[in-house]
Amino acid sequence: MKISDFAAHSGLTPDTIRYYERIGLLPRTVRDAGGRRSYGMDDLAWASFLRKLQAMDMPMRDRLEYSRLRAMGRATTADRRAMLEAHRAALANRRDELMELIGTLDAKIAHYRDLEANMEGSSDDGSTRSNGGSGRAAPRRDASIGAARRG
Structure with missing residues (x-):
C-alpha cells in the first residue's frame, strides 16, 4: 500500500511516517519502480503497536530502543x-x-453533595427557611481546603 493508504489505515500522518522512518522507529520500506514507498501488513501491525506504545506514554527513547x-x-x-x-x-x-x-x-465530590443536600434554602412553596433572614445559607468554609492552602 502507498503512503497515503498506510497513513489512513495506521492513523499516522505521511509526515509522521517519513519522520519515523528517518529516526529508525519504522524500518525503511521497499519502494516501487517509481521510487514510491510500498507498505505491507507487517508494517501496519508495527505502526499500530507503535501508536499503542505512544498512548501508553512510553518515552520516545525507549520506543527507539525497542x-x-x-x-x-x-x-x-x-x-x-x-x-x-x-x-x-x-x-x-x-x-x-x-x-x-x-x-x-x-470523597471530595461526596462531601460537596452532602453539603448541598444539607444546605438551607428555599422550600418548594417559595418560602425561606430560617437562616438569619437573608434567604440564603451562610457560606461554609471547607476545612480541607484551608488545610491544603496551609500545608
Whole structure:
C-alpha cells in the first residue's frame, strides 16, 4: 500500500511516517519502480503497536530502543520482553496512583453533595427557611481546603 493508504489505515500522518522512518522507529520500506514507498501488513501491525506504545506514554527513547532491538531479530526477544515488563510495571504503578487520586476526588465530590443536600434554602412553596433572614445559607468554609492552602 502507498503512503497515503498506510497513513489512513495506521492513523499516522505521511509526515509522521517519513519522520519515523528517518529516526529508525519504522524500518525503511521497499519502494516501487517509481521510487514510491510500498507498505505491507507487517508494517501496519508495527505502526499500530507503535501508536499503542505512544498512548501508553512510553518515552520516545525507549520506543527507539525497542525498535532497534526488534530490527535485530529473535536474539533480542528477552531484552524486548524485559522492556515491556518494566513499562507495564510503571503503568501499573501509575494506575494505582490514579486510582488513589480518583478516590480523593470521589470523597471530595461526596462531601460537596452532602453539603448541598444539607444546605438551607428555599422550600418548594417559595418560602425561606430560617437562616438569619437573608434567604440564603451562610457560606461554609471547607476545612480541607484551608488545610491544603496551609500545608
